[in-house]
Amino acid sequence: MISKYRGNRQAISALVRETEVHRDVYLDQELFELEMEHLFANTWIYVGHDSQVPKVGDYYATTIGAQPVIMVRDTPDSVKVLYNRCPHKGTRLTGDTCGNVGRFFRCPYHAWTFRLDGSLAGIPLKGGYDNTGFAESHSARGMTAVRHVHNYRGFVFGKLSDVGPGFDEFFGEALSSIDNMVDRSPAGKLEVAGGVLRYRHDCNWKMLVDNLTDTCHPMIAHQSSAGTTVDVWKSAPAGAKKPMAVEIYAPFASPYEFFQTMGIRIWDNGHGHTGVSHSIHSDYSAVPGYFDQMKAAYGEERAKAILGENRHNTVYFPNVTVKGPIQLLRLFKPVAANKTLVESWAFRLVGAPDMLLERTVMYNRLVNAPTSIVGHDDLEVYERAQAGLASNGNEWVNIQRLYAADEPGQRNVVTDGTSEGQMRNQFRAWTKFMTMSL
Amino acid sequence: MGTVPTDQQLIDFVVREARLLDQQRLEDWLNLFTEDGHYWMPVERGQTDPKLTTSLMYEDKLLLRIRIDRLKGKATHSQSPKSRCHHMMQTPQVDERDDGQQHYVTWTPMHYVESRADEQTLYAAWVTHHLITVDGALKIRLKRVDLINCDAALGSIQLFV
Numbered sequence: 001m002i003s004k005y006r007g008n009r010q011a012i013s014a015l016v017r018e019t020e021v022h023r024d025v026y027l028d029q030e031l032f033e034l035e036m037e038h039l040f041a042n043t044w045i046y047v048g049h050d051s052q053v054p055k056v057g058d059y060y061a062t063t064i065g066a067q068p069v070i071m072v073r074d075t076p077d078s079v080k081v082l083y084n085r086c087p088h089k090g091t092r093l094t095g096d097t098c099g100n101v102g103r104f105f106r107c108p109y110h111a112w113t114f115r116l117d118g119s120l121a122g123i124p125l126k127g128g129y130d131n132t133g134f135a136e137s138h139s140a141r142g143m144t145a146v147r148h149v150h151n152y153r154g155f156v157f158g159k160l161s162d163v164g165p166g167f168d169e170f171f172g173e174a175l176s177s178i179d180n181m182v183d184r185s186p187a188g189k190l191e192v193a194g195g196v197l198r199y200r201h202d203c204n205w206k207m208l209v210d211n212l213t214d215t216c217h218p219m220i221a222h223q224s225s226a227g228t229t230v231d232v233w234k235s236a237p238a239g240a241k242k243p244m245a246v247e248i249y250a251p252f253a254s255p256y257e258f259f260q261t262m263g264i265r266i267w268d269n270g271h272g273h274t275g276v277s278h279s280i281h282s283d284y285s286a287v288p289g290y291f292d293q294m295k296a297a298y299g300e301e302r303a304k305a306i307l308g309e310n311r312h313n314t315v316y317f318p319n320v321t322v323k324g325p326i327q328l329l330r331l332f333k334p335v336a337a338n339k340t341l342v343e344s345w346a347f348r349l350v351g352a353p354d355m356l357l358e359r360t361v362m363y364n365r366l367v368n369a370p371t372s373i374v375g376h377d378d379l380e381v382y383e384r385a386q387a388g389l390a391s392n393g394n395e396w397v398n399i400q401r402l403y404a405a406d407e408p409g410q411r412n413v414v415t416d417g418t419s420e421g422q423m424r425n426q427f428r429a430w431t432k433f434m435t436m437s438l
Numbered sequence: 439m440g441t442v443p444t445d446q447q448l449i450d451f452v453v454r455e456a457r458l459l460d461q462q463r464l465e466d467w468l469n470l471f472t473e474d475g476h477y478w479m480p481v482e483r484g485q486t487d488p489k490l491t492t493s494l495m496y497e498d499k500l501l502l503r504i505r506i507d508r509l510k511g512k513a514t515h516s517q518s519p520k521s522r523c524h525h526m527m528q529t530p531q532v533d534e535r536d537d538g539q540q541h542y543v544t545w546t547p548m549h550y551v552e553s554r555a556d557e558q559t560l561y562a563a564w565v566t567h568h569l570i571t572v573d574g575a576l577k578i579r580l581k582r583v584d585l586i587n588c589d590a591a592l593g594s595i596q597l598f599v
Contacts, residue, residue, distance in 0.1 A: 195481050195492045198591035224514035228507045232500065245501055341591050346492060354490060361492035366501075370592040371479065371494040373508055379594055380516035 009438045016427045019400035023389040026204040032337040040065030042164035042433045044157040046320040051191040061094040074116035081146040081158045082118045087139040118143035163437045174271035177314035181324035183306045185349035186297035193348035194361040199370045203382035205332045205340040212313040213422040215259035218252045225373040226252035251280035262417040270317025270429025272422040279312035281325035287355045344368035399423045442537045456525035464506045472577045479583040521554040523597040540571040550599045562586040
């Protein structure tokens with residue numbers, strides 16, 4: 001087969017123009033594979049949260065792009081990320097998604113064992129390798145560790161290649177959204193809690209990332225869910241207390257002006273967030289007792305500053321997003337050009353009232369579950385786009401809204417909340433990290 | 439119905455409930471629930487807590503009302519074309535009966551098929567109904583749907599198991 005994009009830096013760069021992107025970035029399987037080799041190797045990819053592996057020997061098996069990896073607590077104070085294969089025959093070392101391996105990984109095929117840092121501990125009938133030069137083999141090095149791992153306040157990221165910026169340079173100011181989510185705990189600590197939702201999407205992973213800062217869709221695509229909620233609630237008895245579920249659904253139906261004025265902040269390397277001044281999370285009812293706990297922990301002024309942030313979606317390019325005000329993280333796991341697994345993880349604010357976790361897990365099931373009506377609205381338009389892009393009538397996707405010719409060089413700017421500037425920012429980063437190792 | 443429902447009446451109720459869903463008689467279906475009734479589809483095997491652990495669904499009558507109104511709404515693009523569903527059930531078994539409290543629990547293994555356009559998906563579930571009588575009529579206090587693969591990565595389920 002003739003390769004259209006492999007090794008062709010020029011062809012890849014030509015896919016992203018200032019105000020439009022070529023459909024192949026969503027459709028082409030070769031480009032998807034190049035994304036796995038370059039984009040998902042040269043950038044810092046979210047692996048998991050260290051509260052998922054609290055005890056030495058605890059592991060969590062996941063992926064970085066297409067690569068199966070294991071996050072493991074190797075010492076009380078550190079977490080390692082290892083490629084999930086036995087160096088002998090390639091057998092994946094874990095069966096369950098999470099658990100505890102004790103002191104060693106033990107391969108189920110030939111009982112080779114590995115220490116928690118991945119190094120080879122033992123091989124049955126080891127004499128068979130005497131005088132074979134085994135010490136020089138790949139196998140003798142044990143399980144391969146992911147080259148670069150960084151644990152930022154519990155959030156563990158990995159970078160597969162030596163190319164690409166260091167952790168602080170890559171994320172820069174964008175880390176402030178993780179900071180805000182963690183700071184919302186009176187103890188300054190988060191724990192994964194409340195279960196995970198996993199939703200299969202038959203569309204390209206970037207459609208989900210594009211949608212995170214697409215503020216011209218909620219009042220349209222979610223008219224059916226949020227609009228119906230508003231209509232149903234109109235017939236509630238006068239003076240009835242608005243239920244948490246209505247507080248969660250209804251703001252999706254807010255008018256354009258609400259989204260225009262909320263603002264979008266754009267950072268380097270494809271990161272950015274909606275909801276600079278306010279967001280759909282701004283008007284949730286106060287949780288009794290919570291502010292007093294925050295005041296006691298941080299002092300009144302600082303507590304108000306922390307809770308005054310209402311960032312909506314923060315995009316950590318390329319494929320993860322957090323919602324600080326409701327302690328949710330969504331990870332868009334690329335499976336194929338037209339297949340994505342969306343995982344939605346909830347966090348408990350350690351030391352805060354349970355009602356906050358109750359709201360987090362309610363939001364998660366109302367919005368992110370395979371049974372969610374908001375999720376159904378979104379997936380329908382993604383899948384229609386995936387299908388519609390097959391049309392030869394036009395090969396380009398438009399991302400021109402509120403474009404300004406001087407924007408490419410701007411850093412840490414705040415734009416109109418309905419700008420597609422963050423989508424353009426993501427695609428500039430896409431080109432940068434796709435081509436940097438070609 | 440006499441003062442207490444017979445086992446057969448409990449069984450007939452559960453079977454009819456599935457038929458209302460298959461025929462998409464959703465107003466009649468919603469009326470089967472008590473005012474404080476819930477539809478619960480856990481996301482974890484053996485899940486005991488619907489509040490601090492998330493679920494695929496944990497919906498009171500208000501949320502079910504929203505869902506039903508949405509399904510027939512003109513702006514509901516994910517129902518264009520519309521989904522259809524089919525329940526294939528074993529005979530419900532009466533697991534608990536408390537005639538004093540008029541509280542009954544049935545257990546019904548089933549296969550559920552949801553289709554839309556060219557796609558059709560099969561789910562397997564154990565469904566537990568907690569029923570009570572209200573003014574002599576059986577009502578659903580809780581319908582719990584345990585999918586065999588509740589924790590798998592699933593595609594959209596748009597109707598009701």
